[in-house]
Amino acid sequence: MSGPGPDPTAQPPGNPDRLYILTGGQTRPEAKTELDLVTLIVTRSESDPGLQPEHTAVVRMCDFPLSVAEISAYLELPVSTLTPLLTELLSKGEVEARPPVPTAALPDVQLLEAVMNGLQKL
Amino acid sequence: MDYKSSDGYAGPRSEDILPASATAAVKVVIVGGFGVGKTTLVGSVSEIRPLTTEETMTQAGVGVDDLAGIEHKTETTVAMDFGRISINEQLVLYLFGTPGQERFWFLWNGLFEGALGAVVLLDTRRMEVSYDVIGRLEERGVPFVVGVNAFPGAPRYPMSELRTAMDLDESVPMIDCDARDRASCRDTLMALMRYLYTLTTVSTESQ
Ligand SMILES: Nc1nc2c(ncn2[C@@H]2O[C@H](COP(=O)(O)OP(=O)(O)OP(=O)(O)O)[C@@H](O)[C@H]2O)c(=O)[nH]1
Ligand SMILES: [Mg+2]
Numbered sequence: 001m002s003g004p005g006p007d008p009t010a011q012p013p014g015n016p017d018r019l020y021i022l023t024g025g026q027t028r029p030e031a032k033t034e035l036d037l038v039t040l041i042v043t044r045s046e047s048d049p050g051l052q053p054e055h056t057a058v059v060r061m062c063d064f065p066l067s068v069a070e071i072s073a074y075l076e077l078p079v080s081t082l083t084p085l086l087t088e089l090l091s092k093g094e095v096e097a098r099p100p101v102p103t104a105a106l107p108d109v110q111l112l113e114a115v116m117n118g119l120q121k122l
Numbered sequence: 123m124d125y126k127s128s129d130g131y132a133g134p135r136s137e138d139i140l141p142a143s144a145t146a147a148v149k150v151v152i153v154g155g156f157g158v159g160k161t162t163l164v165g166s167v168s169e170i171r172p173l174t175t176e177e178t179m180t181q182a183g184v185g186v187d188d189l190a191g192i193e194h195k196t197e198t199t200v201a202m203d204f205g206r207i208s209i210n211e212q213l214v215l216y217l218f219g220t221p222g223q224e225r226f227w228f229l230w231n232g233l234f235e236g237a238l239g240a241v242v243l244l245d246t247r248r249m250e251v252s253y254d255v256i257g258r259l260e261e262r263g264v265p266f267v268v269g270v271n272a273f274p275g276a277p278r279y280p281m282s283e284l285r286t287a288m289d290l291d292e293s294v295p296m297i298d299c300d301a302r303d304r305a306s307c308r309d310t311l312m313a314l315m316r317y318l319y320t321l322t323t324v325s326t327e328s329q
Contacts, residue, residue, distance in 0.1 A: 080178055
């Protein structure tokens with residue numbers, strides 16, 4: 001799971017749009033895939049018929065983005081059991097991971113403004 | 123569980139699906155003593171019916187075993203409720219309500235890492251739990267606000283007295299929070315965001 005790669009917390013603070021571009025939809029198989037509870041998993045292709053049932057379940061479920069926590073809830077699997085399974089699917093290119101917005105030490109002002117706007121609608 | 127769709131595969135109900143445009147998520151952790159309303163708060167603001175994720179915790183043996191020089195490890199499964207709020211087409215906020223057993227909160231790898239911050243629900247009947255957790259959050263540098271939950275029959279104190287009792291810095295927001303009330307929970311989350319906002323702008327200015 002670990003290895004050389006860019007430190008996700010070391011990204012420069014930018015506007016949220018830039019963050020989304022930085023984090024959006026890019027899979028770098030050689031980069032370290034730290035799966036957070038709220039990393040979004042999305043299926044990339046038609047599911048490979050040779051997959052094991054639990055892998056197939058993930059691939060089908062993630063037609064639309066789902067967080068690691070949600071997948072764990074639907075499959076009723078502990079996060080630490082699910083993680084290696086997801087890592088395998090990632091390395092096979094079956095799914096892609098959309099990492100959480102990096103918050104480093106303190107979150108970006110524009111990110112907070114976006115969240116406040118969203119909460120206002122509740 | 124009714125998560126299985128007709129073809130036997132587990133997954134979200136159609137109304138719980140995120141748009142394909144969802145690019146990244148952030149999280150907030152709700153902590154507080156046993157039965158203080160963490161799960162209720164998550165349910166009050168979540169757009170999905172709250173879900174449960176679990177983790178297997180490995181703990182080293184307790185003191186008695188240590189004295190006897192025997193090392194043993196116990197595995198415990200800990201469950202945590204969570205909910206979701208779509209902030210906009212790209213951004214999703216997840217809220218995690220920690221389980222009642224506070225000794226597991228900080229053992230859950232990645233729960234606090236990367237979190238925007240935390241809401242401490244203060245149970246005025248059991249303040250010592252919150253006192254402990256506030257210390258741990260401060261140690262880890264996790265910003266938090268305190269929601270004071272007013273249960274019927276619970277002792278009522280002025281905020282200033284609670285602040286002193288909890289040894290809380292003047293800058294940490296304290297707010298009344300009824301976990302059953304969506305607007306009250308929203309205001310509590312909003313107080314956290316505003317607090318983060320001031321922390322961020324202050325630290326930018328001082329650079
Ligand atoms: N009066 C009042 N009752 C509440 C409030 N929040 C929760 N309750 C009630 O308190 C009980 C416990 O609430 P939960 O949300 O399950 O508490 P919890 O913190 O998740 O509990 P654990 O996970 O067991 O630690 C429920 O019966 C709620 O209806 C509140 O703000 N005011
Ligand atoms: Mg609960």
